[in-house]
Amino acid sequence: MRIIEDCKAGTFTLVPVNFGERMLVRKLLDTVKRNLKYEYHGHAKNSTQENKALQFNVGGTPYRKAIFYNGKKLGIADGYKGGTNFRVRASDEKSRKALGGMRDMCFFASGGLLFLREAQVDNTRSIVCTGAFCKSCGSPVIGLVAARENLICGECSDGKCEHEYKKTVLLTPAFGLIETEACTKCKRMSPAAFERAKQTPKLQRLAEAQAHLRALAANVHCFLGRFGDDLNMSVDEAVALRDSGAVPERYKELVATVPEAKAIFDDIAKDFQERI
Ligand SMILES: [Zn+2]
Ligand SMILES: [Zn+2]
Secondary structure: OEEEEEOOOOEEEEEOOOHHHHHHHHHHHHHOOOOOEEEEEEEOOOOOOOOOEEEEEEOOEEEEEEEEEOOEEEEEEEEEEOOEEEEEEOOOHHHHHHHHHHHHHHHHHHOEEEEEEEEEEOOEEEEEEEOEEOOOOOOEEOOHHHHOOOOOOHHHHHOOOOOOEEEEEEEEOOOEEEEEEEEOOOOOEOHHHHHHHHHOOHHHHHHHHHHHHHHHOOOOOOOOOOOOOOOOOOHHHHHHHHHHOOOOHHHHHHHHHOHHHHHHHHHHHHHHHHHO
């Protein structure tokens, strides 16, 4: 893999460089749901300093069991039952350095990688991930600081940016599409806006974002419903979505054809389960 470490954006990007890696990335992107963690599971056994390979598992259940030989306990074996196991290897010198940073973060701080989004890098489907999120603005953060309980990103803590907040629509890792107040220079949400976002149900956030976008451009791509649709669900529809995953009649066709819409309704259903 080519591994791009972007400390400012707080991301590691995995760009496959051969057929096997392209297949792996495709599998991870197509079968693994969003918001999942790639659990770190140490170096691969045949891993060397020059050819380091990190092991991850996604979707599996961790286990630990004692190993006995002739009635003597030899040690503990741990691993993951089920899910997808995969390895990350660096393909060039720069990536090797990034892999070292990724290993330290996973081992000492985050315990793994948090999937953020899919990206196209050099026309190749790639995976963007992070280690943690800033408690003040919600931005992704990588590095050993990910271990801090009261994690605050560099921009928020050292005050380098003289924030100029403005109402805008952002696609954020923590909240998806949201109308919020963010700095025009560093793109971070204001602490007040971040607090409000945490208190606002997902459907309302989406509705606000969409209303904002519609005001800007009439034919903008809409994530929930089509242009001209009534956005709000009735209480009956919301309850049906929460209890049985039933998508409201007028969104059924959209959900059947647009994968993002399906994912958004899954998220809304989950959000309702937690909040209503
Ligand atoms: Zn921050
Ligand atoms: Zn700023």
